[in-house]
Amino acid sequence: MTKKIRIALAGNPNVGKSTIFNALTGSRQHVGNWPGVTVEKKSGFARLGEYEIEVIDLPGTYSLTAYSVDEVVARDYIIDEKPDVVVHVVDATNFERNLYLTTQLMEFGVPLVIALNMSDMAEKNGTAINRVMMKKFFEIPAVRTVGSKGEGLDELLRTAINEAETSPHHEHAIGYGDRIETLISELVAVLGNDPALSARYPPRWLAIRLLEGDDNAREKIEGSPVRDAALAVLAKSDPEETEAVMADRRYEVITALLPQVCTTCVRTMNSSDLIDRVITNRWLGIPIFLALMWGAFELTFAAATPFMAAIELAMGYCAELVGSGMEPAWLGSFLGDGIIGGMGSILIFIPNIFILLFLLSILEDSGYLARAAFVMDRLMYSIGLPGKSFIPMLIGFGCNVPAIMATRTIEDPKDRLITILINPFMSCGARLPVYVLFAGAFFPANAGTVVFVLYVLGIAVAIGSAWLFRKTILPGKPAPFLMEMPPYRLPTLVTSIMHMWDRGSMYIRKAGGVILFGALIVWGLASLPYGVEYGSAESFAGLIGHVLEPLVAPLGFDWKIAVALLFGFVAKEVVVGSLGVLYGTGDDGGTLSSALLADPHLGPVTAFALMAFVLLYLPCLAALAVIKKETGSWKWTGFSVVYGLVVAYTIAFIIAHVGYFVTGGI
Amino acid sequence: MSGILLPGGSEMASRGKIIFAALFGILYLVFGITMILSSVIPALAEQTGPYFIPVDPAGGFVLCVIGAVFVFAYRELSRTSGDGPAFLYIGMALSVIFGIVALISLGAQGIEIMIFGEGEAWDPLQLAVPMLYLAFGSLAGLSVWGRAFLSDLTGA
Numbered sequence: 001m002t003k004k005i006r007i008a009l010a011g012n013p014n015v016g017k018s019t020i021f022n023a024l025t026g027s028r029q030h031v032g033n034w035p036g037v038t039v040e041k042k043s044g045f046a047r048l049g050e051y052e053i054e055v056i057d058l059p060g061t062y063s064l065t066a067y068s069v070d071e072v073v074a075r076d077y078i079i080d081e082k083p084d085v086v087v088h089v090v091d092a093t094n095f096e097r098n099l100y101l102t103t104q105l106m107e108f109g110v111p112l113v114i115a116l117n118m119s120d121m122a123e124k125n126g127t128a129i130n131r132v133m134m135k136k137f138f139e140i141p142a143v144r145t146v147g148s149k150g151e152g153l154d155e156l157l158r159t160a161i162n163e164a165e166t167s168p169h170h171e172h173a174i175g176y177g178d179r180i181e182t183l184i185s186e187l188v189a190v191l192g193n194d195p196a197l198s199a200r201y202p203p204r205w206l207a208i209r210l211l212e213g214d215d216n217a218r219e220k221i222e223g224s225p226v227r228d229a230a231l232a233v234l235a236k237s238d239p240e241e242t243e244a245v246m247a248d249r250r251y252e253v254i255t256a257l258l259p260q261v262c263t264t265c266v267r268t269m270n271s272s273d274l275i276d277r278v279i280t281n282r283w284l285g286i287p288i289f290l291a292l293m294w295g296a297f298e299l300t301f302a303a304a305t306p307f308m309a310a311i312e313l314a315m316g317y318c319a320e321l322v323g324s325g326m327e328p329a330w331l332g333s334f335l336g337d338g339i340i341g342g343m344g345s346i347l348i349f350i351p352n353i354f355i356l357l358f359l360l361s362i363l364e365d366s367g368y369l370a371r372a373a374f375v376m377d378r379l380m381y382s383i384g385l386p387g388k389s390f391i392p393m394l395i396g397f398g399c400n401v402p403a404i405m406a407t408r409t410i411e412d413p414k415d416r417l418i419t420i421l422i423n424p425f426m427s428c429g430a431r432l433p434v435y436v437l438f439a440g441a442f443f444p445a446n447a448g449t450v451v452f453v454l455y456v457l458g459i460a461v462a463i464g465s466a467w468l469f470r471k472t473i474l475p476g477k478p479a480p481f482l483m484e485m486p487p488y489r490l491p492t493l494v495t496s497i498m499h500m501w502d503r504g505s506m507y508i509r510k511a512g513g514v515i516l517f518g519a520l521i522v523w524g525l526a527s528l529p530y531g532v533e534y535g536s537a538e539s540f541a542g543l544i545g546h547v548l549e550p551l552v553a554p555l556g557f558d559w560k561i562a563v564a565l566l567f568g569f570v571a572k573e574v575v576v577g578s579l580g581v582l583y584g585t586g587d588d589g590g591t592l593s594s595a596l597l598a599d600p601h602l603g604p605v606t607a608f609a610l611m612a613f614v615l616l617y618l619p620c621l622a623a624l625a626v627i628k629k630e631t632g633s634w635k636w637t638g639f640s641v642v643y644g645l646v647v648a649y650t651i652a653f654i655i656a657h658v659g660y661f662v663t664g665g666i
Numbered sequence: 667m668s669g670i671l672l673p674g675g676s677e678m679a680s681r682g683k684i685i686f687a688a689l690f691g692i693l694y695l696v697f698g699i700t701m702i703l704s705s706v707i708p709a710l711a712e713q714t715g716p717y718f719i720p721v722d723p724a725g726g727f728v729l730c731v732i733g734a735v736f737v738f739a740y741r742e743l744s745r746t747s748g749d750g751p752a753f754l755y756i757g758m759a760l761s762v763i764f765g766i767v768a769l770i771s772l773g774a775q776g777i778e779i780m781i782f783g784e785g786e787a788w789d790p791l792q793l794a795v796p797m798l799y800l801a802f803g804s805l806a807g808l809s810v811w812g813r814a815f816l817s818d819l820t821g822a
Contacts, residue, residue, distance in 0.1 A: 274749075274751070274752035274755070275752065275756060277749045277752045277753075278735060278738075278749075278752050278753050278756040279756065281738070283734075284731070284734060284735060284738065287727075287730075287731045287734065288731060288735070288760070290727075290731075291727065291728045291731040291732075291760070291764070292763075294724055294727070294728060295728070295763065295764055295767045298724075298767055298771055299767055299770055299771060302770065302771030302772075302774050302775060303770050303771065303774045304774075305774050305775060305778045306774055306777045306778045306781065306782070309778050309781070309782040310782070313782065446722075446724070448724075448771070449722075449723070449724040452724060
């Protein structure tokens, strides 16, 4: 007679769980969705002797809190469906990290088996896990497996069957210290007064989850007659503090037991660990991050100056060539004002963009940017964003388009939406030419610092907006941040240059594509209707500018700036290209900086307000298309546009008017 | 922290490192605070200018950050904590990194003036800023104490 048992495979992501599932079930699989969610559910059947074994592949999770859908699905299955055995698939090459989930699975009180997967690689690395000692200390049998080669799978099934049917069942408990244990005992006693509740959920597990402030666990006691009594016990503790203490205790248990079962798994401290003690220090982490970012922007501005001067000289030479009486006159204007004035004014800033991308590559390749995300996590979490959001935000320093696409790694839909909506505030490389132009012209002594301040302003507005969204339209709690830190490495010059080129060559292509196209449209608008003075108020550009001027006049901007901002919607660099065309800098060899300085409407305050406006006002066309694609919603895309405009207008208005008041000038 | 392998750990509690951390912590903080205050107190700027301390609040902030790392290093080294060398090495590394930033920034300005400047002269004394000259001390410290640390990092 066939006997049936059901086993669930649990484990961290990327530990080879699916490989074991496929090897166990072969073609006897069914793929569907878990009820009510879009998380894939895979189940299948294996056979061993007289046993027909149903195997369920649970979603990969690092823990069993309720911060992500995957975690809720995995733990609800274990609690509600009560599989006969849970097989915890562990990456034997990363044994210590995987044990945190083991401690949480132990709290369910279900029969457990550990599959030490990728054991061949672990053994090759010199890792020796003593399975006899594991059984002794954890009271959980461990089986050596190599999922990719099918090694150890029969033994795994035999052990699972043995645990399910013959092995005595052990209660596993971690002691959380007198204060918390007292609360757990009180809660267990209270929950025991509701037989239905305590029959469905292991009382100690439910008590622990409630004390950790788990909203999902809180929902489980809603409607229970013991709800009020349980809440009275919970009122005695701070859930965040309790959660931290409990996590510490689990790690203490792991640290204490690890050397008993795997002497070679105990890591010695290396330079990476030591650097992290300082770089991620509670007090120094954020100041060091700000200092390094300042250094990057200072170098971006300062180191590029000789290159900029050389390109400017070349552009001036070209402008002189076409400006010296070329016939017909419209051709001279087309080449001088349209092409050299438009595209040339962007090419000048290519060195800045490449240097910034090179420095960001060095920070990334060294392993620092991962730490920056970790350092910002505390701040991010306090305002309602997961630390994971900071990675797309950092990518946004290069370009918002891949940054918005990178939000796909954020599981929680609200966390992801907030991260998408705030990403356009991160200052991408396309905005750098605007900053370099205006900061160089109006703040020559502190240009690098001004650019740095703008980047910090972008981060501050992004974080402030996230806080606002979390408090109003997208309430909720962010998921905790789990991220594996890469070791620090000295970046190589070749790799950093390759990364720089990969990202930076896009700007050169843009200069010859969308920016040139935008500049030529602005040139056409500035030249037509036929017979008007180029770039005058009577030209189409002038007419459009004068229609828009009343809207931007309170910010101190004139019609030329209004036209440039309008076309900057296509791509932010077009703002500079348009100004180059409108100021007619291509036909006389003069620089755009000197033309801006000579404009009586512009001064340091207005220039700073303009830079802040360009930073915040609109995602570019490509970024908007990606926002639409990633949110799947015109509503949120439109919201992004309107919100950006309102924020930009408000902040530029404040900068302009406070600046006028304080400095007494424009 | 016994049982933890610390690069350069044999010299961990050496008096030289403690004095170095204290001295550079004070120097960086004093220069940093002065540079920040000079930007809001013009009279102070006039007094400190001749001593090659420029008015540069952002640069001053960076010096204060480096100074704070050295102060942490002093505190941890004095307690013979295992983290002490880490703070000291990172303080020295940050000091050298920002020394390079200052050298490239000021050097690039000099190159621009020398090649493209029309009649302008560049004074090499413009390189005499605290962010650069203090870095030489850290460079010396790294060359004496930081070899094990750096070689461990290279092979990490």
